[in-house]
Amino acid sequence: MLEIKNVSKQYRGEDKLLCDAVSDVSLSMEDHRIYALVGESGCGKSTLSRLILGLESPSSGQILLDGKAISRKGAKRRKETAKAIQLVLQDGKSALDPHFTVYQAIAEPIRNLLHVPKEKERTRIFELLDRMGLPKETANKKTDELSGGQQKRVGIARALAISPRYIVFDESISGLDVILRKKILELLKSVQEEERCSYLFITHEIDAALYLADEIHVMQNGKLIESCRWNGNLDVFQNPYTKQLLQASHLI
Numbered sequence: 566m567l568e569i570k571n572v573s574k575q576y577r578g579e580d581k582l583l584c585d586a587v588s589d590v591s592l593s594m595e596d597h598r599i600y601a602l603v604g605e606s607g608c609g610k611s612t613l614s615r616l617i618l619g620l621e622s623p624s625s626g627q628i629l630l631d632g633k634a635i636s637r638k639g640a641k642r643r644k645e646t647a648k649a650i651q652l653v654l655q656d657g658k659s660a661l662d663p664h665f666t667v668y669q670a671i672a673e674p675i676r677n678l679l680h681v682p683k684e685k686e687r688t689r690i691f692e693l694l695d696r697m698g699l700p701k702e703t704a705n706k707k708t709d710e711l712s713g714g715q716q717k718r719v720g721i722a723r724a725l726a727i728s729p730r731y732i733v734f735d736e737s738i739s740g741l742d743v744i745l746r747k748k749i750l751e752l753l754k755s756v757q758e759e760e761r762c763s764y765l766f767i768t769h770e771i772d773a774a775l776y777l778a779d780e781i782h783v784m785q786n787g788k789l790i791e792s793c794r795w796n797g798n799l800d801v802f803q804n805p806y807t808k809q810l811l812q813a814s815h816l817i
């Protein structure tokens with residue numbers, strides 16, 4: 566279980582005053598479920614994802630993995646956190662080292678975190694390429710030779726490589742054309758069922774959250790303003806801001 570307990574994060578702005586990027590957020594994530602965090606730009610979504618990954622520390626509150634505080638202090642704790650929680654960023658290109666081949670890019674987390682025999686590593690990499698709909702030959706290409714959509718698939722394969730329990734997707738489908746976006750969403754849904762991991766899917770696109778998520782959490786100005794189990798019925802959403810997001814997406 567990944568638990569965010571009354572987490573706040575403050576930053577000092579240019580005017581030297583403290584402002585809340587994340588304010589008293591609580592969210593419990595069980596295994597094998599998809600959680601969506603929806604909100605407009607600047608509402609604190611990326612800050613929360615950095616806190617979950619242990620890249621920054623909360624100003625107050627706690628983030629617990631199986632009851633133990635997430636931390637990047639010390640190599641052992643960093644490894645534990647990385648083994649359990651992986652990240653897929655919005656920009657597939659900048660997330661991948663252009664000097665790496667696709668094979669090396671997917672192998673890197675396996676080598677750093679799992680230390681499995683070479684043959685097992687190879688099997689996993691080709692299994693993931695196949696699962697991502699990428700031909701075998703892609704393995705030898707440099708990551709900067711790929712299209713944006715292919716880079717996105719490699720980024721997902723890389724996150725899945727070590728079979729983490731949680732994957733945080735930070736605006737991972739933004740900027741894709743509508744057909745590719747739909748394909749990636751379908752892929753994410755089927756992969757989650759097969760791999761039995763949990764997702765925290767961070768997005769400003771509420772329709773993507775409705776397609777993918779078991780639970781939807783809406784964030785505004787650093788606060789969670791609505792949380793619900795998604796049952797396919799839009800009436801579950803009560804908050805006027807959520808309704809505004811739905812209206813803007815032409816969903817109601």
Ligand SMILES: Nc1ncnc2c1ncn2[C@@H]1O[C@H](COP(=O)(O)OP(=O)(O)OP(=O)(O)O)[C@@H](O)[C@H]1O
Pocket residue numbers: 576577578585586604605606607608609610611612613
């Ligand atoms: N390192 C930082 N120093 C100062 N302020 C920050 C820092 N990181 C984020 N903020 C501020 O915190 C607030 C939330 O930012 P955050 O990037 O988490 O929002 P977001 O919802 O992810 O937005 P976007 O979708 O545009 O990335 C913003 O007002 C931002 O300016």
